[in-house]
Structure formats: structure tokens, C-alpha cells
Amino acid sequence: MSICLFALAAFAQSGRKPNIVLIYADDLGYGDVGAFGQKYIKTPNIDRLAAAGLRFTNFYAGAPVCAPSRASLMTGLHQGHAWIRGNNNDRGERVPLRPEDLTIAEVLKAAGYRTGIVGKWGLGEPDTTGVPTRQGFDYFFGYLNQTHAHNYFPDYLWRNEERVSLEKGAYTPDLFEREALDFIRRESDDPFFLYLADTLPHANNELNRKTGNGMEIPSDAPYTNEPWSPQQRNYAAMVTRLDTTVGKIVKLLEDLKLDGDTIVIFTSDNGPQDRTEGGYDQSLFQSNGGLRGLKRELYEGGIREPLIVYWKKKIKPNRTSRHVWTQYDLLATFAEIAGARVTMPTDGLSMLPALFGKQRPRHRFLYWEFHEGGYVQAVRMDNWKGVRKKGGKVELYDLEKDERETTDVAPKFPKIVAQIEEIMRREHVESENWKDQ
16 A cells, blocks of 8 residues: 555654554543533543644444454454454353454554553453554553453553563553653654553443443542532542543643644544443433444444644644544554555545545445454445344434434335445455354
8 A cells, every 4th residue: 555645745854653542541432521522521632632623423333333343443444344243242241353354453563663552451361462562552451351441440560471460450441541652752863653542531340330320530520519419429420531631742742843644533432321320320421422322333433533633834724524434444554654565355444634624535435343242234325324133124314414313214215225235245344253143
């Protein structure tokens, strides 16, 4: 893959390949930040990032839960082709990435980047082929297991492949912030890729079952006096805590005079959780942006994510785009930014031209499938969205007129339904680990 001429011109003056910082929230909804319409939760740093960069309003996760979404992100494959298609397989097992799976980190490392992940991985248990240091990352600090990641005050985390004990009372988002800043300082002389996979604002599900409040944070400031439920105050504080980290990362890039050489991407892994996870009721904040569905659903609220892209003096500021793309495009996009070669087929397209306001690459369709609680498939094709639950018919929505997916128009457009059914048939490849079709 050769890098675009306009992209080369954009950063040739610096004499180095651009750094890439991907900040990946956990269960943050489309409507949880001010730049995407949030009215109650304070996110000044993320909002400034959006004002200084480019905001995409039709950007999608690869799946509506943690591990499969991260697998599609890392490997550039949609869920009909990805090796990991759920948090657990049909036998209740964690499935790791394989040696033959190509990741963003491997692509960038081959192009001369130092690669680091801080936070939650979820794609390989200890001593398996899926741990980050066996998938292209030079450095890792955080959780391997997504259930372990529910606990914000754990006894231990992992550094590379070593289990490290933590001081009692250590709050992991604080540790992740420190590690992310240290990685940037440490690697500032050469091009680097930092994947900050924070756990905020995911619930501690186990704590919720014990206490009714799984939104785990040391303090609910600055929302202590708000007339909301404890869960809502805590949730808002978690999102604002994440916003603080974003601000510190951008400030450090500025202090090191790296902001002109660094592209910063902010997004999330899937839609907001429901009340069963943390006791948090999203109806006040409209975390899903008023869209239909939440986490674990393939309606828009479960998979549409906020996306902000910032690159000082390279990407024009204060712009909004309705261009449709997805997290499995990021591998191809990052490869083109780095001038790297992708050696295996992916389902993604490089969207680098879209970042620079050039002619935008266009997907013929986007595809999803989901295996928890019954097999579901979804397709977006232009403004048409099809959703089919196991044993049912395709529901069809016109997102141009009905963004909230309130009215199934399948009976009126049988030809569109037939096209979507064919995509669903063709794009699903049988998996030895997920067979509940």
C-alpha cells in the first residue's frame, strides 16, 4: 500500500513519520460527550479536540461488545470474517488471536514504529498466542482479561508478560494515564503508536450485583450535589475523568512539540451499557444519543460511536462529516499514514483521503454479526440499514429519514431486502468457535 501524495505533502516538512495516538473508551455512548450533543456531562477537553479537528457522525464499532469489537479494530476484519466474534465462544471459552492474525501493531512495527498498549486488551489470556507482546506491541501495561477489567481496584495488572502487584487502593485509570504519558515521553524521539484502551466508563458488573452501583470511581465530583441517582453521578464522573486524561495527553504532545507530528483519534468500543451492568440508567443523559438500542444490540445505539480526529495544521479544524465508515477501516488508514504495507486481505478501506477533505473512499456496505443471546446480523448499505434476528425476517430502516429505526419499511422495498439478504449470506463465514447461526 503506497501512501497518498497529499498525505506525504502534509507531513513531509517534519522529516518523520507521524505518531498515532488512539484513545479508545469502553462502553462510551454516541451521545456521552458534549461534541456529540451531551448536555449534562462535562467533557471540555474532548470538545476542544473536536473543535480543533474533525468530527464524524456516521462512524461504527465492529461489534456491540468488547472483545469482538476490539478484534475487528485490531485486525481490520468484520465479524463475518474475524477470528474472535464474542467475549466467549460457544463453549464459554476465551479465544485468543492466532499467530497468523495480522494486527495494527504488527503493521506499524514493521514500518519502524514503537508500539504500545495501555489499558484493556481482551484478545488473549496469559501464555497464549494472543497476548499483546506476541501481536506486535513492544510494550503493554493493563488487563488481559475483560472480566478482570471490571475491577477498578485490582490486586494486579500485567506489564508485558509479567504479572505485577498493585498497591491497595490504586485506581487503574490513574495508572493508565501515567503509563500513557510515560510512553509518549519515552518514545518521543521516534515515531510511535500508542493505543490507550481505557476502561472508563465501563461498569464493575460484579460490584453492581453486590451493591446495586457498579459505576466504580473514588469520587463523584464534580457532580456530588446533582439531584441524580448515585449511579448517574458516578457515571458522569467517570466520563469526565476520561476527559481529563484526554486533555493531559494533548497537553503533553504540545509541550513536547509533537502535536504537529501526531494524529490523535478518539472513539469507543460499543454503545452504552444497560442497567443490568452497573445500575446506570442512561435515560437522563441519553448516552446512546437518542438512537435505538444499547450495548449488545446491532441497532444504531449499540454500534454507532463518536469519532474525533485531530492533527494540528494537517486536518482542517472545526469540521463535521457524515461520511460512513467503521473501526475495521483503521488498520488500512493507519497503514497509509505510516507508509506501511498490509500483507493480508482486510475488510477495511483507508479513509485517509476523508480526513484531508479529499474524495472519500466509499464502502458498498458495512456488515456485522453478533452471537450473544441469539444470532443477529446487520448491514448498512448507503442509507439503508437491515437487521435480522435468528429465525426472523430482515427489518429494513431508511436512516436518512428514520435515524432512530422506528419504522420497518421492508415490505415496501423487497429488492433492497433481497440485496441485504445476499450480503448477509455471503459475508458470514462459518466459525469453529461460534456456530449458533
